[in-house]
Amino acid sequence: MPYETIVGRTKEDLEKFGNKAMGYIGKHIVGTGEDAHLTTKVFIDLLRPHIILISGKRGTGKSYVAGTIAEEISSLPEEFKNSLAVVMIDTMGIFWSLKHSNEQQSNLLKEWNLQPKGFENVKVYVPFKQIEEFQKANIPVDGGISITPYEFSAEDWRLAFNLSATEKTGIALEKNVNELLQTEEKFTIEDLITKIRDDKETSLEVKDALGNMLTVANQWGVFGTQGIDIEKIVEAGKISIVDVSHLRATEAWSVRNFLVAILARKIYQARIIARKEEELARLTGEKIEKKFPVVWLIIDEAHNFCGTEPSVSLNPLLTIAKQGREPGISLVVITQMPNKIHQDVLSQCDLVFSHRLTSRDDLQALHAVYQSYMQEEIEKFINRLPRWPGTAIILDDNLEKVFTVNIRPRVSWHAGGTAAVI
Numbered sequence: 001m002p003y004e005t006i007v008g009r010t011k012e013d014l015e016k017f018g019n020k021a022m023g024y025i026g027k028h029i030v031g032t033g034e035d036a037h038l039t040t041k042v043f044i045d046l047l048r049p050h051i052i053l054i055s056g057k058r059g060t061g062k063s064y065v066a067g068t069i070a071e072e073i074s075s076l077p078e079e080f081k082n083s084l085a086v087v088m089i090d091t092m093g094i095f096w097s098l099k100h101s102n103e104q105q106s107n108l109l110k111e112w113n114l115q116p117k118g119f120e121n122v123k124v125y126v127p128f129k130q131i132e133e134f135q136k137a138n139i140p141v142d143g144g145i146s147i148t149p150y151e152f153s154a155e156d157w158r159l160a161f162n163l164s165a166t167e168k169t170g171i172a173l174e175k176n177v178n179e180l181l182q183t184e185e186k187f188t189i190e191d192l193i194t195k196i197r198d199d200k201e202t203s204l205e206v207k208d209a210l211g212n213m214l215t216v217a218n219q220w221g222v223f224g225t226q227g228i229d230i231e232k233i234v235e236a237g238k239i240s241i242v243d244v245s246h247l248r249a250t251e252a253w254s255v256r257n258f259l260v261a262i263l264a265r266k267i268y269q270a271r272i273i274a275r276k277e278e279e280l281a282r283l284t285g286e287k288i289e290k291k292f293p294v295v296w297l298i299i300d301e302a303h304n305f306c307g308t309e310p311s312v313s314l315n316p317l318l319t320i321a322k323q324g325r326e327p328g329i330s331l332v333v334i335t336q337m338p339n340k341i342h343q344d345v346l347s348q349c350d351l352v353f354s355h356r357l358t359s360r361d362d363l364q365a366l367h368a369v370y371q372s373y374m375q376e377e378i379e380k381f382i383n384r385l386p387r388w389p390g391t392a393i394i395l396d397d398n399l400e401k402v403f404t405v406n407i408r409p410r411v412s413w414h415a416g417g418t419a420a421v422i
Protein backbone atom coordinates (compact mmCIF):
# COMPACT_ATOMS: atom_id res chain seq x y z
CA MET A 1 0.00 0.00 0.00
CA PRO A 2 1.52 3.37 -0.96
CA TYR A 3 2.17 5.68 2.01
CA GLU A 4 2.44 9.45 2.10
CA THR A 5 5.89 10.93 2.69
CA ILE A 6 6.44 10.96 6.44
CA VAL A 7 9.83 12.55 7.12
CA GLY A 8 11.60 11.19 10.17
CA ARG A 9 9.71 7.88 10.15
CA THR A 10 11.78 4.76 9.56
CA LYS A 11 10.64 2.03 7.20
CA GLU A 12 10.03 -0.30 10.15
CA ASP A 13 7.82 2.25 11.92
CA LEU A 14 5.98 2.90 8.69
CA GLU A 15 5.17 -0.80 8.38
CA LYS A 16 4.21 -1.03 12.02
CA PHE A 17 2.32 2.21 12.63
CA GLY A 18 1.32 3.32 9.13
CA ASN A 19 -0.13 6.84 9.25
CA LYS A 20 -0.52 7.17 13.02
CA ALA A 21 0.82 10.21 14.93
CA MET A 22 2.07 12.26 12.03
CA GLY A 23 1.83 16.00 11.40
CA TYR A 24 0.93 17.72 8.15
CA ILE A 25 3.73 20.15 7.42
CA GLY A 26 3.55 20.93 3.71
CA LYS A 27 3.60 19.75 0.13
CA HIS A 28 6.27 18.56 -2.24
CA ILE A 29 7.50 21.10 -4.76
CA VAL A 30 8.12 19.79 -8.25
CA GLY A 31 10.00 21.75 -10.92
CA THR A 32 12.09 24.89 -10.50
CA GLY A 33 11.65 28.65 -10.94
CA GLU A 34 8.49 29.67 -12.80
CA ASP A 35 7.52 26.05 -13.40
CA ALA A 36 7.57 25.08 -9.74
CA HIS A 37 4.29 23.68 -8.48
CA LEU A 38 2.99 21.87 -5.44
CA THR A 39 2.05 18.20 -5.45
CA THR A 40 1.40 15.66 -2.67
CA LYS A 41 1.37 16.22 1.09
CA VAL A 42 4.42 15.86 3.33
CA PHE A 43 4.10 14.84 6.99
CA ILE A 44 6.47 14.68 9.92
CA ASP A 45 6.80 11.75 12.30
CA LEU A 46 5.59 12.63 15.81
CA LEU A 47 5.83 9.14 17.26
CA ARG A 48 9.54 9.20 18.04
CA PRO A 49 11.88 11.82 19.41
CA HIS A 50 13.90 13.76 16.84
CA ILE A 51 16.77 16.20 16.84
CA ILE A 52 15.91 18.80 14.21
CA LEU A 53 17.85 21.71 12.77
CA ILE A 54 15.84 24.51 11.16
CA SER A 55 18.07 26.88 9.21
CA GLY A 56 17.76 29.61 6.62
CA LYS A 57 18.42 33.29 6.02
CA ARG A 58 16.39 36.05 7.65
CA GLY A 59 12.69 35.98 6.97
CA THR A 60 12.69 32.67 5.12
CA GLY A 61 10.21 30.92 7.43
CA LYS A 62 12.20 29.28 10.24
CA SER A 63 10.17 30.41 13.25
CA TYR A 64 7.03 29.96 11.16
CA VAL A 65 7.68 26.25 10.55
CA ALA A 66 8.48 25.73 14.23
CA GLY A 67 4.97 27.06 14.89
CA THR A 68 3.58 24.68 12.27
CA ILE A 69 5.18 21.73 14.07
CA ALA A 70 3.74 22.92 17.41
CA GLU A 71 0.28 23.25 15.79
CA GLU A 72 0.51 19.69 14.51
CA ILE A 73 1.52 18.27 17.89
CA SER A 74 -1.49 20.08 19.38
CA SER A 75 -3.77 18.68 16.70
CA LEU A 76 -2.91 15.01 17.26
CA PRO A 77 -5.63 12.66 18.45
CA GLU A 78 -5.99 12.79 22.27
CA GLU A 79 -4.24 9.46 22.87
CA PHE A 80 -0.99 10.90 21.44
CA LYS A 81 -1.45 14.56 22.30
CA ASN A 82 -1.93 13.81 25.98
CA SER A 83 1.48 12.17 26.22
CA LEU A 84 3.28 15.11 24.63
CA ALA A 85 4.28 18.59 25.74
CA VAL A 86 5.86 21.37 23.72
CA VAL A 87 8.22 23.89 25.32
CA MET A 88 9.27 26.83 23.16
CA ILE A 89 12.11 29.15 24.06
CA ASP A 90 10.96 32.39 22.52
CA THR A 91 13.72 34.96 22.09
CA MET A 92 11.72 37.26 19.82
CA GLY A 93 8.41 37.32 21.68
CA ILE A 94 6.45 35.93 18.75
CA PHE A 95 4.95 32.59 19.74
CA TRP A 96 2.18 33.85 22.06
CA SER A 97 0.18 34.48 18.88
CA LEU A 98 -0.36 30.71 18.52
CA LYS A 99 -3.39 31.52 20.69
CA HIS A 100 -4.98 33.48 17.84
CA SER A 101 -6.28 32.39 14.46
CA ASN A 102 -4.41 33.37 11.31
CA GLU A 103 -6.94 35.73 9.73
CA GLN A 104 -4.05 37.61 8.09
CA GLN A 105 -3.35 34.73 5.71
CA SER A 106 -6.94 33.51 5.37
CA ASN A 107 -6.83 33.66 1.54
CA LEU A 108 -3.69 31.59 1.45
CA LEU A 109 -5.19 29.12 3.91
CA LYS A 110 -8.22 28.78 1.63
CA GLU A 111 -5.93 27.78 -1.24
CA TRP A 112 -4.59 25.03 1.01
CA ASN A 113 -8.07 23.97 2.15
CA LEU A 114 -7.27 25.00 5.69
CA GLN A 115 -9.22 27.09 8.22
CA PRO A 116 -7.72 29.76 10.52
CA LYS A 117 -7.66 28.48 14.11
CA GLY A 118 -6.22 29.67 17.43
CA PHE A 119 -5.00 27.19 20.04
CA GLU A 120 -6.33 27.21 23.58
CA ASN A 121 -3.69 24.91 24.99
CA VAL A 122 -0.99 27.61 24.78
CA LYS A 123 0.55 29.00 27.98
CA VAL A 124 2.94 31.92 28.07
CA TYR A 125 5.51 32.21 30.87
CA VAL A 126 7.72 35.25 31.45
CA PRO A 127 10.12 36.24 34.26
CA PHE A 128 7.96 37.22 37.30
CA LYS A 129 9.21 40.79 37.33
CA GLN A 130 8.13 41.34 33.72
CA ILE A 131 4.54 40.15 33.99
CA GLU A 132 3.18 43.69 34.23
CA GLU A 133 5.30 44.90 31.31
CA PHE A 134 3.89 42.14 29.10
CA GLN A 135 0.33 42.78 30.22
CA LYS A 136 0.71 46.47 29.42
CA ALA A 137 1.74 45.48 25.90
CA ASN A 138 -1.47 43.41 25.70
CA ILE A 139 0.44 40.16 25.51
CA PRO A 140 -1.36 37.42 27.43
CA VAL A 141 0.72 35.94 30.26
CA ASP A 142 -0.24 32.74 32.06
CA GLY A 143 2.48 32.61 34.69
CA GLY A 144 5.84 33.82 35.94
CA ILE A 145 9.15 32.06 36.31
CA SER A 146 12.25 32.67 38.36
CA ILE A 147 15.44 30.77 39.07
CA THR A 148 17.61 30.53 42.18
CA PRO A 149 21.36 31.14 42.41
CA TYR A 150 22.02 27.83 44.22
CA GLU A 151 20.69 25.75 41.32
CA PHE A 152 23.87 26.46 39.37
CA SER A 153 27.37 25.11 39.74
CA ALA A 154 30.45 27.29 40.27
CA GLU A 155 31.42 26.60 36.68
CA ASP A 156 27.98 27.73 35.44
CA TRP A 157 28.48 31.06 37.19
CA ARG A 158 31.92 31.50 35.72
CA LEU A 159 30.65 30.69 32.21
CA ALA A 160 27.72 33.08 32.61
CA PHE A 161 30.17 35.94 33.11
CA ASN A 162 32.47 34.69 30.39
CA LEU A 163 35.43 34.31 32.76
CA SER A 164 38.23 31.81 32.22
CA ALA A 165 39.06 29.15 34.81
CA THR A 166 42.60 30.51 35.10
CA GLU A 167 41.97 34.24 35.55
CA LYS A 168 41.76 35.66 39.06
CA THR A 169 38.12 36.73 38.86
CA GLY A 170 37.11 33.30 37.55
CA ILE A 171 39.03 31.51 40.30
CA ALA A 172 37.59 33.72 43.08
CA LEU A 173 34.03 33.35 41.79
CA GLU A 174 34.22 29.55 41.52
CA LYS A 175 35.81 29.24 44.96
CA ASN A 176 33.16 31.35 46.70
CA VAL A 177 30.21 29.77 44.91
CA ASN A 178 31.58 26.33 45.79
CA GLU A 179 31.91 27.27 49.45
CA LEU A 180 28.32 28.50 49.55
CA LEU A 181 27.06 25.40 47.74
CA GLN A 182 28.81 23.20 50.30
CA THR A 183 26.80 24.76 53.12
CA GLU A 184 23.65 23.51 51.33
CA GLU A 185 21.96 26.76 52.33
CA LYS A 186 19.58 28.52 49.96
CA PHE A 187 21.74 31.55 49.24
CA THR A 188 20.85 34.73 47.37
CA ILE A 189 23.04 36.81 45.06
CA GLU A 190 23.46 39.31 47.91
CA ASP A 191 24.83 36.47 50.07
CA LEU A 192 27.34 35.66 47.35
CA ILE A 193 28.40 39.32 47.06
CA THR A 194 28.91 39.50 50.84
CA LYS A 195 30.83 36.25 50.83
CA ILE A 196 33.22 37.53 48.16
CA ARG A 197 33.63 40.87 49.96
CA ASP A 198 34.67 39.01 53.13
CA ASP A 199 37.07 36.70 51.31
CA LYS A 200 40.55 37.47 52.64
CA GLU A 201 42.36 35.70 49.80
CA THR A 202 40.78 37.87 47.10
CA SER A 203 42.20 41.24 46.06
CA LEU A 204 40.12 44.42 46.24
CA GLU A 205 40.22 44.79 42.47
CA VAL A 206 38.78 41.29 41.92
CA LYS A 207 36.15 41.85 44.64
CA ASP A 208 35.01 45.05 42.93
CA ALA A 209 34.83 43.42 39.51
CA LEU A 210 32.80 40.47 40.79
CA GLY A 211 30.65 42.73 42.98
CA ASN A 212 29.70 44.77 39.91
CA MET A 213 28.91 41.74 37.78
CA LEU A 214 26.77 40.15 40.47
CA THR A 215 24.93 43.40 41.24
CA VAL A 216 23.98 43.65 37.58
CA ALA A 217 22.95 39.98 37.57
CA ASN A 218 20.67 40.73 40.51
CA GLN A 219 18.98 43.44 38.47
CA TRP A 220 18.11 41.02 35.65
CA GLY A 221 14.88 40.29 37.48
CA VAL A 222 15.15 36.58 36.92
CA PHE A 223 16.68 35.40 40.18
CA GLY A 224 14.32 34.85 43.06
CA THR A 225 13.81 32.53 45.99
CA GLN A 226 11.73 30.10 43.98
CA GLY A 227 13.13 27.82 41.32
CA ILE A 228 11.26 26.59 38.24
CA ASP A 229 8.59 24.01 39.04
CA ILE A 230 9.07 21.92 35.92
CA GLU A 231 5.94 19.84 36.47
CA LYS A 232 3.92 23.03 36.36
CA ILE A 233 5.60 24.52 33.29
CA VAL A 234 5.69 21.32 31.25
CA GLU A 235 2.14 20.05 30.87
CA ALA A 236 0.85 17.15 28.83
CA GLY A 237 -1.14 18.31 25.81
CA LYS A 238 0.04 21.92 26.19
CA ILE A 239 2.40 24.30 24.43
CA SER A 240 4.44 26.22 27.03
CA ILE A 241 6.12 29.33 25.73
CA VAL A 242 8.97 30.70 27.78
CA ASP A 243 9.24 34.25 26.52
CA VAL A 244 12.68 35.69 27.23
CA SER A 245 12.41 38.47 24.67
CA HIS A 246 12.13 41.31 27.21
CA LEU A 247 15.47 40.59 28.86
CA ARG A 248 17.15 43.50 27.18
CA ALA A 249 20.20 44.17 29.32
CA THR A 250 23.55 43.80 27.63
CA GLU A 251 23.99 40.63 29.65
CA ALA A 252 20.66 39.33 28.34
CA TRP A 253 22.21 36.27 26.80
CA SER A 254 23.69 35.15 30.13
CA VAL A 255 20.27 35.37 31.78
CA ARG A 256 18.62 33.54 28.94
CA ASN A 257 21.33 30.90 29.08
CA PHE A 258 20.72 30.40 32.80
CA LEU A 259 17.01 29.94 32.16
CA VAL A 260 17.45 27.54 29.27
CA ALA A 261 20.11 25.58 31.16
CA ILE A 262 17.85 24.98 34.12
CA LEU A 263 14.84 24.14 31.96
CA ALA A 264 16.84 21.67 29.87
CA ARG A 265 18.33 20.01 32.97
CA LYS A 266 15.00 19.72 34.75
CA ILE A 267 13.23 18.36 31.67
CA TYR A 268 15.98 15.78 31.22
CA GLN A 269 15.90 14.68 34.86
CA ALA A 270 12.10 14.51 34.93
CA ARG A 271 12.02 12.43 31.76
CA ILE A 272 14.70 10.03 33.04
CA ILE A 273 12.51 9.35 36.09
CA ALA A 274 9.33 9.14 33.99
CA ARG A 275 10.98 6.67 31.64
CA LYS A 276 11.84 4.37 34.55
CA GLU A 277 8.25 4.60 35.82
CA GLU A 278 6.95 3.83 32.34
CA GLU A 279 9.16 0.77 32.03
CA LEU A 280 8.18 -0.45 35.47
CA ALA A 281 4.51 0.10 34.70
CA ARG A 282 4.90 -1.91 31.51
CA LEU A 283 6.34 -4.77 33.52
CA THR A 284 3.80 -4.72 36.33
CA GLY A 285 0.80 -3.59 34.26
CA GLU A 286 0.10 -0.82 36.79
CA LYS A 287 -1.27 2.52 35.61
CA ILE A 288 0.81 5.66 36.18
CA GLU A 289 -1.20 8.36 37.96
CA LYS A 290 0.37 11.49 36.55
CA LYS A 291 3.22 11.07 34.19
CA PHE A 292 5.70 13.67 33.03
CA PRO A 293 5.06 13.93 29.27
CA VAL A 294 7.43 13.34 26.40
CA VAL A 295 8.82 16.77 25.51
CA TRP A 296 9.48 18.70 22.32
CA LEU A 297 11.93 21.46 23.25
CA ILE A 298 11.98 24.11 20.51
CA ILE A 299 14.64 26.82 20.70
CA ASP A 300 14.68 29.91 18.49
CA GLU A 301 18.02 31.58 17.78
CA ALA A 302 19.66 28.46 19.14
CA HIS A 303 23.24 29.44 18.23
CA ASN A 304 23.09 31.53 21.41
CA PHE A 305 22.29 28.51 23.57
CA CYS A 306 24.21 25.62 22.01
CA GLY A 307 26.74 27.46 19.91
CA THR A 308 30.39 26.87 19.26
CA GLU A 309 31.39 29.05 22.25
CA PRO A 310 31.12 27.75 25.84
CA SER A 311 27.95 28.83 27.68
CA VAL A 312 25.90 27.78 30.70
CA SER A 313 23.25 26.17 28.51
CA LEU A 314 25.61 24.33 26.19
CA ASN A 315 26.16 21.20 28.29
CA PRO A 316 22.53 20.64 29.27
CA LEU A 317 21.55 20.94 25.61
CA LEU A 318 24.37 18.66 24.47
CA THR A 319 23.08 16.08 26.95
CA ILE A 320 19.63 16.31 25.38
CA ALA A 321 21.04 16.16 21.84
CA LYS A 322 23.19 13.13 22.63
CA GLN A 323 21.05 11.26 25.15
CA GLY A 324 17.58 12.75 24.89
CA ARG A 325 16.07 10.20 22.53
CA GLU A 326 16.10 7.40 25.10
CA PRO A 327 14.05 9.32 27.71
CA GLY A 328 11.90 10.81 24.92
CA ILE A 329 13.02 14.40 24.39
CA SER A 330 13.01 16.01 20.97
CA LEU A 331 15.14 19.06 20.37
CA VAL A 332 14.44 21.58 17.62
CA VAL A 333 17.19 24.15 17.09
CA ILE A 334 16.42 27.15 14.92
CA THR A 335 19.16 29.35 13.52
CA GLN A 336 20.18 31.68 10.72
CA MET A 337 23.71 30.39 11.16
CA PRO A 338 24.02 26.60 11.29
CA ASN A 339 27.76 27.15 11.17
CA LYS A 340 27.51 28.64 14.67
CA ILE A 341 25.74 25.60 16.17
CA HIS A 342 27.90 23.21 18.20
CA GLN A 343 29.22 20.35 16.09
CA ASP A 344 27.90 17.72 18.52
CA VAL A 345 24.35 19.02 18.11
CA LEU A 346 24.67 19.11 14.31
CA SER A 347 25.98 15.57 14.20
CA GLN A 348 22.97 14.35 16.21
CA CYS A 349 20.36 15.89 13.90
CA ASP A 350 18.25 13.33 12.11
CA LEU A 351 16.14 15.92 10.29
CA VAL A 352 17.16 19.24 8.78
CA PHE A 353 14.74 21.82 7.47
CA SER A 354 16.71 24.34 5.49
CA HIS A 355 15.27 27.37 3.82
CA ARG A 356 17.49 29.51 1.59
CA LEU A 357 21.09 29.85 2.76
CA THR A 358 23.86 31.57 0.85
CA SER A 359 26.91 31.68 3.09
CA ARG A 360 29.48 29.02 2.20
CA ASP A 361 30.23 28.34 5.86
CA ASP A 362 26.59 27.71 6.65
CA LEU A 363 26.12 25.39 3.69
CA GLN A 364 29.29 23.63 4.77
CA ALA A 365 27.74 23.12 8.22
CA LEU A 366 24.82 21.27 6.58
CA HIS A 367 27.30 19.08 4.74
CA ALA A 368 28.80 18.23 8.12
CA VAL A 369 25.44 16.83 9.24
CA TYR A 370 25.12 14.75 6.11
CA GLN A 371 28.69 13.81 5.39
CA SER A 372 27.99 10.25 4.42
CA TYR A 373 25.87 11.11 1.43
CA MET A 374 24.55 14.07 -0.56
CA GLN A 375 27.69 16.24 -0.27
CA GLU A 376 27.48 18.87 -3.05
CA GLU A 377 23.87 18.02 -3.82
CA ILE A 378 22.56 20.00 -0.85
CA GLU A 379 23.77 23.26 -2.34
CA LYS A 380 22.07 22.53 -5.65
CA PHE A 381 18.80 21.67 -3.93
CA ILE A 382 18.90 24.88 -1.88
CA ASN A 383 19.77 27.04 -4.89
CA ARG A 384 16.83 25.62 -6.79
CA LEU A 385 14.30 26.54 -4.08
CA PRO A 386 11.61 28.93 -5.35
CA ARG A 387 12.11 32.37 -3.82
CA TRP A 388 8.92 32.71 -1.83
CA PRO A 389 8.83 32.30 1.96
CA GLY A 390 8.14 28.85 3.32
CA THR A 391 10.07 26.83 0.76
CA ALA A 392 12.66 24.51 2.23
CA ILE A 393 14.59 21.35 1.69
CA ILE A 394 14.19 18.59 4.23
CA LEU A 395 17.14 16.29 4.75
CA ASP A 396 15.97 13.06 6.28
CA ASP A 397 18.64 10.90 7.81
CA ASN A 398 16.16 8.11 8.60
CA LEU A 399 15.17 7.74 4.95
CA GLU A 400 18.50 9.06 3.57
CA LYS A 401 16.59 11.36 1.26
CA VAL A 402 16.20 15.04 0.44
CA PHE A 403 12.79 16.56 -0.23
CA THR A 404 11.88 19.97 -1.61
CA VAL A 405 8.86 21.19 0.29
CA ASN A 406 6.57 24.18 0.65
CA ILE A 407 5.69 24.44 4.32
CA ARG A 408 1.94 24.77 4.78
CA PRO A 409 0.53 28.10 5.97
CA ARG A 410 -0.04 28.38 9.69
CA VAL A 411 -3.62 28.08 10.92
CA SER A 412 -2.69 30.18 13.96
CA TRP A 413 -1.32 33.68 13.65
CA HIS A 414 2.45 34.14 13.29
CA ALA A 415 3.37 37.39 15.01
CA GLY A 416 6.90 37.36 13.66
CA GLY A 417 6.37 38.91 10.25
CA THR A 418 9.01 41.20 8.80
CA ALA A 419 8.43 44.79 9.90
CA ALA A 420 7.56 47.26 7.16
CA VAL A 421 7.47 51.04 7.11
CA ILE A 422 4.07 51.94 5.69
Ligand SMILES: Nc1ncnc2c1ncn2[C@@H]1O[C@H](COP(=O)(O)OP(=O)(O)OP(=O)(O)O)[C@@H](O)[C@H]1O
Nearest residue numbers: 058059060061062063064389390407408409416417
Ligand atom coordinates in the same frame (compact mmCIF):
# COMPACT_ATOMS: atom_id res chain seq x y z
N1 LIG B 1 5.19 28.45 4.92
C1 LIG B 1 4.85 29.74 4.82
N2 LIG B 1 3.69 30.08 4.21
C2 LIG B 1 3.33 31.37 4.12
N3 LIG B 1 4.03 32.40 4.58
C3 LIG B 1 5.19 32.13 5.20
C4 LIG B 1 5.66 30.79 5.35
N4 LIG B 1 6.83 30.82 6.01
C5 LIG B 1 7.09 32.11 6.25
N5 LIG B 1 6.12 32.91 5.77
C6 LIG B 1 6.07 34.39 5.83
O1 LIG B 1 7.40 34.87 6.01
C7 LIG B 1 7.48 35.67 7.20
C8 LIG B 1 8.80 35.46 7.88
O2 LIG B 1 8.89 34.15 8.43
P1 LIG B 1 9.66 33.84 9.79
O3 LIG B 1 9.28 34.83 10.83
O4 LIG B 1 9.46 32.42 10.11
O5 LIG B 1 11.16 34.11 9.33
P2 LIG B 1 12.51 33.62 10.04
O6 LIG B 1 13.20 32.74 9.08
O7 LIG B 1 12.22 33.08 11.38
O8 LIG B 1 13.30 34.99 10.12
P3 LIG B 1 14.33 35.56 11.24
O9 LIG B 1 15.64 34.91 10.97
O10 LIG B 1 14.37 37.03 10.98
O11 LIG B 1 13.78 35.19 12.59
C9 LIG B 1 6.26 35.25 8.02
O12 LIG B 1 5.78 36.27 8.84
C10 LIG B 1 5.23 34.88 6.98
O13 LIG B 1 4.53 36.00 6.56
Ligand SMILES: [Mg+2]
Nearest residue numbers: 062063064416
Ligand atom coordinates in the same frame (compact mmCIF):
# COMPACT_ATOMS: atom_id res chain seq x y z
MG1 LIG C 1 12.57 33.77 13.32
